[in-house]
Amino acid sequence: MTTTTLTHPVPVDDGHGHGGGHHEIEIPYTLHPRPDTGMYNGKLGIWLFLASEVMLFGALFSTLILLRTSAPSWPHGWQELNIPLATLNTFILIGSSVTVVLAWANLRLGDLRKGKIFLSITLLCGLGFMVIKSIEYATKFRHHHFPSTNNFFATYFVMTGLHGLHVLGGMIVFGYLIGPGAKLWETNRDQYTNRVEVTGLYWHFVDLVWIFLFPILYLL
């Protein structure tokens, strides 16, 4: 009886597509879901990350509510801010949430080319959002509206600024996934697809934050 003939009592990774040997430490469930949790590591990780993001933006929304309710006067968003541009931005972001799902779906079907096209559209949407946002910012600055002007603008700039940083972060990841990161497709399709899925979840969240920001800052 030799060790080589024994069967492995615990597969190191149920779902690992290739052997891998002992050269890299193999972490279980990087690719396929663990049966009892129903998720692969990256997906659980991103959900947890998003939970923390909910707390982050939750704190900022609470701040806004507290400052606004205790202020003797507070300008209406529609008096100070550019609603058409923001509406446009809302549609751009919602659209990009759709395209990122399409990208993932195409990758699942094995179509890298289409996947990349949809990823690029998503990236462009992000870019469009940022351009419009900077136009908005620029007009505010021209009218001498700065974060220090009053608490309305302070919350406006901080919340949209932080949201903008999130958009930017997403764009960087998309850029990576379209460019150098796409090499992974050749060696490990599943992992590449997972990465797109996880980034997509993040992107939905960024979208969702905007869907809260838009009415609260602009319409109320």
Place this chain on the structure above:
Amino acid sequence: MRDFVGDFLREAMPPDYSLHGPELDRLSIYVHWLMLILFVGWGILFVYMLVRFRASKHPKAVYHGTKSHISKYAEIGVFVIECLLLFGISIPAWSRWTTRPDNDKNALEIRVVGEQFAWNIHYPGADHIFGKTNVKYVTSNNPLGLDPTDPNAKDDIATINQLHLELNRAVLIRLTSKDVIHDFFLPYMRVKQDAIPGMEIPVHFTPTHTSGTETWDIACAQLCGLGHFRMRGQYHVETKQEFDKWMATQTPAVASISE
């Protein structure tokens, strides 16, 4: 049993010279009794087990340990006592502490304004109405920023770090701050309250002892900068005659503003 926890605490705490103080102290004493009983109870058991179950005397451990439910009753007991203290004393005491008592129609009303690193005391004067204040009037002669044009301010009296109170007369302090957060702390009165800029917080208490020749300090209990440790004022609890006499010697604050 002798109340030696109470004796110890009364010894350790500063004397208690206010109307509401004894209630707070009583709560403290009860809680400390609870703490002591718990600690000593578990402590005795703990030491007993250390001795009885040391490996040299008890080489083979018992897998199941104890089956007794005493701990459950102890835990429930703790919770019940905590609830009694909470609903029986603490919450009612707090509600009395934060709401203005009905019997203080005649309360002595004073504004206290903290600043780095002094206590500005503001009496409304004979008209019992505080003059308006505004930051634009603040100068070194007018730290409160009293509005000299306001008729109500004419008779207002301002002191720095000197608070005079009347024996057995309810006090209503309107507490705020000009710059950072301070904390108005009168240990002998069991009074402690944050002074927060942008807020005016009412503080009520009634002194029941005169300070006589003793120095009673107003301490600052909230870190407020490099001079926090020396942000010290004095308060004097006097009989009505003494208090009125002192009041009479004060010149209205507006008089010194123009100088």
Place this chain on the structure above:
Amino acid sequence: MPPKRQIRVGNQWMYARDARRALEEAIRVSESEAKAHEHHVPFIRKYVFSTDHKWIGIQYAITALTFLLLGFSLMLLMRWQLAFPGKPFPALIAKFLGSSNAPGGVMLPEFYNQLGAMHGTIMVFLAIVPLAVGAFGNYVVPLQIGAPDMAFPKLNMMSYWLYLPGGLLMMSGFFIPGGAANSGWTSYPPLSIIATNGQTIWILGMVLLITSSLLGSINFIVTIFQLRAKGLTFMRLPFFVWAQLITSFLLLLAFPPLEAAAILQLMDRVAGTSFFLPSGLVISGTPLHNAGGGNPLLWQHLFWFLAHPEVYVLILPGMGIISEVIANNTRKPLWGYKSLVGAGVFLGFMSFVVWAHHMFLTGMGTAISAFFQTTTMIISIPSVIILTALIISLWGASIRFTVPMLFALAFLPMFGIGGLTGLPLGLAASDIHLHDTYYVIGHFHYVVAPGTIFAMFAGIYYWFPKATGRQMNEFWGKVHFWLSLVCINCIFMPMFYQGLAGVSRRLYDGGAQYMHAKPVIHTNVFISSAAWLLLVAQFPFIINFFYSIFKGRRVEANHWHATTLEWSAASAPPLAHGNFAVLPVVYRGPYEYSVPDHEGDDYLPQNVPEDQPGAPVPAGGGALHGTAVAQKES
């Protein structure tokens, strides 16, 4: 029916002898592979930017211990000023501090405030949390759940490499004009907003540390959920893993609001906003030109929303360590494992709804105060349950007074004192007198110093053989223990007395100015002397620690005859090579000591297949018993 005299390995039956051989072969193969493999890992990838959880754990441990010593040293300086207000330092120290901090050798009040704020910050964010979570969590959790590493090794590396720069950045505050942050570890505005630039550094440092903690907590949760060995159900997890899991959730959900608050405070400081600044402030006689309309209490709410859960982050991993040590040294299962877990989870939930008990005196009305007092009383109950379970675990034990056990035992009454003194603070009416006095300082130091720090010491002595294959000297360990226990009580016990007398905290002269402090002020000399002695008491530890790494007594892999999985891996498991030649399988709960009817050893490791009377259980020393099968991947 199991075949006679055979043991089950995975899903087959075989003779123990064959199993042993297979096991030895597996170990030999994996060790030689590990050796061969080690050569391929360049130094920088192995020791600097390592992705191996064990090495990252060690990096965290060394860094955090250094910060612990630093935080302690700052306090020792403060204790001089408190004992002898206005008296110059001994010449050497005075020279070291320099004339900008201590002209003529006398510490300036500004500098005292810097030391205080940084002591608190260092201890909480740079020493204890990284030690409890970063070091112990990293090193032990994957081993205890039978995982090859953390779920995201690169993320793990990034956590460390955000923590270290964050810490160094924070320290750099001492070297800029105006010095380090000086508004307390709580950084209450408006003081923190008009403070010197050290505060900006503090905020930036915090942002790095928060990010580091966030990455770390995600990593821990995913690791514990996803990488548990086969058979290791949640109710078979060692309590230490539970404690780390709950801690990670607290970090995950509580830190982001502080991050938000830090961003707002940064804006207030650098962009001229007024989130925390009300209108009409007058700073040293001149009106502040800001928009106003902000609210200083907003910061306090956001801060304590983090900082209260944070204090349970400081204690839970400690309780986890204590549980492991107690189970092991009582040679019996923990009493009430289920209630421990339940209480821990409940504690985690409740810790999010008690934060405003730090703010009773901010002008709080009856309803809100009643709410927070009630939640505070409720949250004290799970702590009572946990402590009770640990104490009662001693009943029927066979207590071995090893060094880790001494620290673990001392933890119980010490945490008891700290926790119990939380009660008068949690009742708002008695908090009026005690708030912001040394009573509070005494309260929380009892939980974090002879509480958490002792738990950390217990953990270091306990897992040292695991990490190094050697044991720390027992005699010097006991010296370290007894001296520390005495000194630390001499430091913190008198503080209750001072606090009852009404001595405020954060006073540069320790209250020497105030009449009401007169009766108790003399205790400061005693406290400070005990603090300096406490430093001396650490030398046996520090020397023992480094000496034992190289020269300590070599011990077998399962030195303490423990049951949890980490002890089934080889001692000092090789770096950059996973942990187990074969991932273990778990058959039972974590603390099966002194199982009735079980002959032979008094412990049954989690991964030994079946309780077969008479069947030879591979003893410690050989790693990986039980899962005596390896697959040589082709």
